[in-house]
Amino acid sequence: MQLSLTENNDIILQNRVLVDVDIDPMSRKVYIELEQPSLLNNQADVDRLVDSLRACCGDQVTVPLKMMNKVGEALREGDWRVTATLARFGAVWQVIDIEPGDRMARHYGLAVDLGTTTVVGYLVDLSTGQIMATEADYNGQIQYGMDILTRIYLAGTPGGCKQLQDAVVETLNKIILGLAQKCRVERREISAVTVGANSTMIHLLLGLDPSRICQAPYIPVVNLPGYLKVSDIGLQVNPHAPLYCLPGVGSYVGGDVLGGILASGLHKKPELALFVDIGTNGEMVLGNEEWLMACAGAAGPALEGDVAHDGMRAEPGAVYQVRIDPETKDVNYKTIAGQKAVGICGSGLVDCLAELLLAGIIDRAGKFRSRSREFVVVPAAESATGRDITFTQTDIDNLMRTKGAVNAALETLLEGVGCGLTDITTFYAAGAFGQYLNLESAIIIGLYPDLPREHMIRLGNSSGEGARLVLISDASRREVEKIARSITYFELNAKEEFMNRFVGSKFLPHTNLDYYPTVKQKMMQRGLIQE
Known part of the structure; x- marks a missing residue:
């Protein structure tokens, strides 16, 4: 993969294979042809097997008690030709199965x-x-x-x-x-x-x-x-x-994040990179081959089902893409599997917020310019539920808090290492949400930083890829443990400056528009702000 x-x-x-790793998995199979016992060679079955395995696996080979009877049975059934499965437990290889014949494949x-x-x-x-x-x-x-x-x-x-x-x-x-x-x-x-x-x-x-x-x-x-x-x-x-x-480094930066770092290879590169995984929590890692710093905080609930008024998981019938004509305010939308709309998933919610801003329907504080408290994304006549599917003021407020938390976390992280947004060379978006989220929409609302698009890379399921690398390569296992030891992790909840930034970050895309030059330009072109 x-x-x-x-x-x-x-x-x-x-x-x-993602990276160039030698295949050295957590378990291995060894085919052995043993000399049959005799009155002149009456070594015990388990001892005979272990001595042969030590020739290829080293001295640290053990057979658990529950496997010992099976050894003798397999040796005789296979006419002393067997395949042993050994598993790594730290420095020790343990026989976890033995089968008659050649089962290497x-x-x-x-x-x-x-x-x-x-x-x-x-x-x-x-x-x-x-x-x-x-x-x-x-x-x-x-x-x-x-x-x-x-x-x-x-x-x-x-x-x-x-x-x-x-x-x-x-x-x-x-x-x-x-x-x-x-x-x-x-x-x-x-x-x-x-x-x-x-x-x-x-x-x-x-x-x-x-x-x-x-x-x-x-x-x-x-x-x-x-x-x-x-x-x-x-x-x-x-x-x-x-x-x-996979190891973690704190309460909110776990093995899924470290697996993502391993899969991206950002810890081996000289340029400064930012890794972001927005799910149930919003995790961030900033660094390069010389240092890594991480933080995390609650970020994702507003982007998941059951939180938004018509929110749902990314299932068939979920609206995942929204476009609003700035002149007519007409809505074009797409649903997963092309089915009739049932609700709106996370990527659709982000699209809604971005499109409402660029269409001038809401202001930079995320408030409707009219007295309305909701925007109809899918009219009742087109929905599978027979009722309007809407994006409400409460939904916007929840998304604004999520966006604000991400903004504040990134600023706190950057300040902690003395860097600015312009110092970031590569941006990695991890996780399923990052894989399907429209990058432009995420940037417009300030969820992602306004960086050159060619430097923004979607990693997809980097947690799963990290787990696979550790499964097939002991070097990757040692590497991810080294990453864990090298990360400096801090709790955002303990940072007063984080809370101050969070309170002041609830504007689209950011309190300071200069941090988002491409969004500022779009808003100026549409007459939403003055130069």
């Missing part, structure tokens, strides 16, 4: 992007690093709350943490089953799992208490869980397989 540039500077996931792993709303699984051929299939589903925890804080609260109630863990494990097992059926793979043949997720999602997956993540001084239980076993949480793959969660 590769993130490759398209003509529009989009980076899309393809079935090739069937070597699989699972990389997961565990999102608050959506979970994506990638079945990977560990011999080549190629993605064989992708499966996605909504996170089962949604039934207990769309947002992170609701889930953290539930986790603190009796039995709540187990409920949330069971829900997400059930989602993962459905994805695993779907991938296995799609590729005709036995689930036990999946011999390693890696997960990229924010800190709260990792805690809930592992059954850890997330309550202190949202309380000063915002300390997680763990940032680097290390190598665990899938059986610890009940994933339905090889029960002895390792589970590795």
Whole structure:
């Protein structure tokens, strides 16, 4: 799989390798032909196997108790020709399966992007690093709350943490089953799992208490869980397989962000780059090969379903693109799958706000110039619901707060390192939202900085790509842990200047229009502001 540039500077996931990595996966298969035992060579079965494996894997090879009987059975069934599957647990290789005959061709792993709303699984051929299939589903925890804080609260109630863990494990097992059926793979043949997720999602997956993540001084239980076993949480793959969660660096900068840094390679480049992932939280990383600084804050709820009056997730029937004629105020819109409109998803909401500004329907403070409290995007006669689909003043106010938080976070981050917007050479937009959001609309409302468009790159699911890289390459695993150690992370909630900037940032695209020269020019051309 590769993130490759398209003509529009989009980076899309393809079935090739993103970066030049040597295939050295978290699990490996070894085919061995052993000498049969005899009265002159009466070495024990397990010892005989381990001695042979040490020749290719080093001294640190172990066989767990539950595997020992299976060793003798497989050796005899295969006439002393067997394939051993070994998994990496730190510096130790552990035998997690043994099969009669040559089974080298069937070597699989699972990389997961565990999102608050959506979970994506990638079945990977560990011999080549190629993605064989992708499966996605909504996170089962949604039934207990769309947002992170609701889930953290539930986790603190009796039995709540187990409920949330069971829900997400059930989602993962459905994805695993779907991938296995799609590729005709036995689930036990999946011999390693890696997960990229924010800190709260990792805690809930592992059954850890997330309550202190949202309380000063915002300390997680763990940032680097290390190598665990899938059986610890009940994933339905090889029960002895390792589970590795990409490390985080704080309560709100987790393994999904570090996976994105790894996938983008910004930490290896001399030029200054900004990485932004706006989802449930808004995470930012600024830096280059010499240093990295990160911050995060709540940003995404206004961009997700159930928050806007007619908001919804990005599903068939969701309005994802909106254009308003500045003269006639007529609306043109597009829906996912071309179906009749049901509601508006996040990218559509951002389009609405940008188009309302450029059409002169709202002012720079985000207020309707008329006495109206809403704008009809889809009239009742055209909608699937039989009623108007609208974008309301409350929706605008919520988006303005989100936009303001992102503005304030970026300014605080830049000031912390003594840089300005013009010092940023490359901008990376990560996550599913960043993949489908119209860049111009995001810039017009001030959600993204006004940088040269050729320097703005969509990374797509960089969390999933980071998880895949760690799955297939031990060097990538060491690299992501090094990234975690090198990042300077600060809590925005502890910064008074952040709150001051947030209060003063609720103008479109920004209080200071000079920060957004292309937007300023558009507004001048339409007579919305004076030079």
